[in-house]
Amino acid sequence: MAVATVAIPVYNGARYLDEVLSAVRSQRVDREVELLVIDSSSTDGSLEICERYGARIHSIPKSEFSHGGTRNLAMEMARGEHVAFITQDATPAHDRWLAALLEGFEQADDVALVFGPHDARPDASHMIKSEMERHFATWGEGGTNIDVQRLGHSAAELDLYRRFPGLWTFFSDVNGCVAKWAWRQVPYRKVPYAEDQLLGREMIEAGFAKVFHPEARVLHSHDYPPMQFLRRYFDEFRSLREVLDHVEEASPYRTAMTIRGLVGHDKRWLRRQGVHGRALVPPLAVSARHHTIRQLGAIVGTRADRVPGPLRRKFSLEGRDTFVPYDIPESPLLARTTQDDARAVPLDSDWGWDFIARSYPARPVLTEPHSAHADGPLRLAWVVPPWSIGSGGHTTIFRLIRQLELRGHRNAIFLFEPPYGRRGRRAASLRKEIRQHFVDDLEAEVFVGLDDFDSADVAIATGWTTAFPVRDLPRCREKAYLVQDHEPEFFATSAQSIWAEETYRMGFRCIAYTPWMADVLRSRYGLEARWFECGSDLDTFTFAGEEDRQEEVIAVYARRETERRAVDLSMAGLALLAERRPTIRPVLFGSRQYTQLPFAAEDLGVVSPRRLARLYREAQVGMVFSLTTHSLVAQEMMASGLPVVELEGDNVGSALGSSGELVELAARRPDAIADAVEHLLEDRASAAAMARRARAFTESRTWERAGDQVEQALRSFLANPR
Template sequence: MSKQEKLYKFYTYAKNEGLRKAVKKTRDYVAKQQQPIFQQPIDVMAAVEDIKRANYIDHPYAAPPKIGSKEKLKIGWVLSPLSPGSGGQNTICRFARYLQQQGHDVTFYLYEAIHPQSVAQAVDILRSSFHFDVKVKKIADYEESDALIATGWETAYPVFNVDTKAHKFYFVQDFEPLFYGLGSKAVLAENTYRMGFYGITAGRWLTKKVSEYGMAADYFNFGADMDIYRYKPEVKKQKKICFYARPVTERRAFELGVIALDIFHKKHPEYEIEFFGWDTGNYQIPFPYKNRGILSHEDVARLYHESEACLVLSLTNVSLLPLELLAAGCIPVMNEGENNSLVLGENDYIHYVPASPIQMAAELSKIVEKDDLTAYAQAASDSVANASWDASYAKVEAILRREVQGE
């Protein structure tokens, strides 16, 4: 637009709207033009340079020769910045702690593509939130290892790119492409299953899923901390049910659960409903409930011991909660699907239902209306009496030894 055209536009606007408005509009326009233009970065979780370097098609990863007999292994885990309360990182710490207790040399390597985190910050979180003392370094300071383990999908890219003689593994806890809509992140997550690492998966469903991409894998079973969750007959059940409420985690189907509980509440208004897993205070919940937020393991156990049933939903890999609930004598109601039953098995005390709010509510009602609920809770706990983590820890160590040493 020429200078004359701009002056004419100003004159016309001032004539119709008044000089004051015309001057203000002009000032606003000039101010807007002077503001720096914000350029949105390319956000794909992993560093773009790492993605560009990871040419698994032309230069696929090939496992090095087995190293033979060696009493203690040097094992590196690559993690994105530590986050207090992360369930996935807590599970990683469980297994890493066990390996450390067996005498293996364990190091955590930080990969900071998501956001920066100092080694000191990571160490503090590991100690305060996960009660774990372990060596922590930046991935740029990687030291030669016998085994190098990717964790979240974004960490698979730097693991692929590291020039090392280590055997490379992938600790897969969920089918992460489903965390996103169909787009770049989903595709990049899928591609990590084609990199050639040996998978160690949380349950059989994930072993099956990653095999669709040609990925070899073995699995470990879930367990429960019996010292924390074991059923306590002396803690009387109350007219209470609970809900694992994670509105920030799509795969936990928060909205389906709220609708189901609204139906349940109308039939059983005498029952208290407690939400846990996240602070839901900013959500409009159409029935009375107690917002417990994020709880300690001990407070979660107390909630389970007091509750008759729990609605716990998962649309991808099953969570750790169902076995903990059973151990505590709290009956889990879950959406049916291989992602749940293939991992947990057909336990008679897990109530699988279609992912329909009406049927979820009906199943909750069926449980709380039982005449023999105390005996039922005890039997549920007895059904998982041997579901400790010990066998799973030992199996993961055996997988590492087998693939690294040939034992």
């Protein structure tokens, strides 16, 4: 038959021992109960009482006793695999107390400790009763249910643990049970006091579970006259300082507020017992005195190192005049710093890059097997990164969504915020923002985060950060990646460049902006890639001829925030040009950053498309530089009849022609740029002819065409399952 041990350290405990042992012996439990007493040389007849109840007694000299060491001895001697500890004045409240403690271990395989509530003895004061009730109501939904506690490892859980460690670590061996397998790994510390708190902390931090069982109740409380309470609290808090280095906060305001709070608890408790009105005054006066004494004992006790030895002896109920700090290893989870000159880094439960950490080990794109049916309306889930008003990339996404809506497809937009997102954005206001600033007749619903994602025919990632969550979305027939640019190039050598490149290895089927981008995806990463080309808003960017243009005005896309626009290269070209032609009047736009230049220029900042259209109609030359996929700004200038200077390169040439018939192409050098702009300013006839060709080109690049290209790509992906 299995054995359960009930272990009791005893020293002159005759007052309650008979009652306690009688209650232990009357336990109804399906195991043999071993009653083990470790006696520290009692002289009041305790041993005779223990013998009467058939206890196995082990005697030690009083000087050898320590709360932690003696309990380790009991654990070693116990025959049971579970050892229930009570004190000589803690009486099991009923005959199923031990069964309840043992039931705690059945809640999970990793339960190391089980503890139960202490009921104050009937003759205890109302302050003690109130405190006990309140304390044990912390667990198990007001102290009524079994509560299994484990320490979570997320930042939010660790932060909570650091702020309220006692919620997890509290364990009391006045009424608690220890599993031997766990104790073998984490024994009691040999400390004179707070051994149970240390055990609770170390067990929880070792990853074991702890259980509160509401039925494992004992009767246990101490009541003393006021001055004895002061001395007992002094002893208790001195030990807390010695063992746990706890220092009670002491400030007139804080201490007064603490006392007030404790009296308030007592008041509510008394009211629940039916005490009201004037009848409350006497007990609350006693409460106020008691809690003042408690705080005084706590404040002085935790500063006992500053109290002279003889005074310490006077204060102490034990008559101890020492102060011996114990060298307990600090909790690695609770310690703020290990270096005395370092500051603790705040825990962030919303860390922006958390989604990356959770995306590994790398997994292939998750899709559902399907029948290759690709007709009819499609259900499309677009996952987009946060935007700022005027963002070209988002303009393209939302216009494509609108085009797909017009073809009868159903769309939903999910904003994936990390790592840049502003917290707490409201989906309805984001939808309004899209309709106000991007596409006014967009119908798709907008959601913040992916909690509302259900399923889709195709889930579409639209930026490198979104590729990570889209990869793992469930219930999708297909996953596509709308790649508008080669994003790894947006970053210097960095974690971000590694992660952005990683998204091209996930196995997405891509829809690239421009044939050049599709070629990059195919040739560098071996991806299946189709492409689309953007349209221009021809209603806003209307064509203007030579007659209204102002001489020497140059519209310069100078978005400094976007390094791939090579703004400093365009400024260097303009600086050379200004030396040759001091009359040039560059008008910069697209940036919120201020700058200083060696030539006269003006800055429009970030303005609306309508204002830009006016500038494009009035300027003589436009400058837009693209080091990766070409900017939509170039197409809008072309639509407006503004001759454009762009940089040479496959990225631009494959989209806007490499012959120089549609745009003036300049080598990536300041002198070549100055030459190209000057050529357009000088030769207005050929500039005008180029502008007309460019306008015709943009008229063939419509959003309807782009919508068709994307729709065909999606249908083709579905028609050819992986």
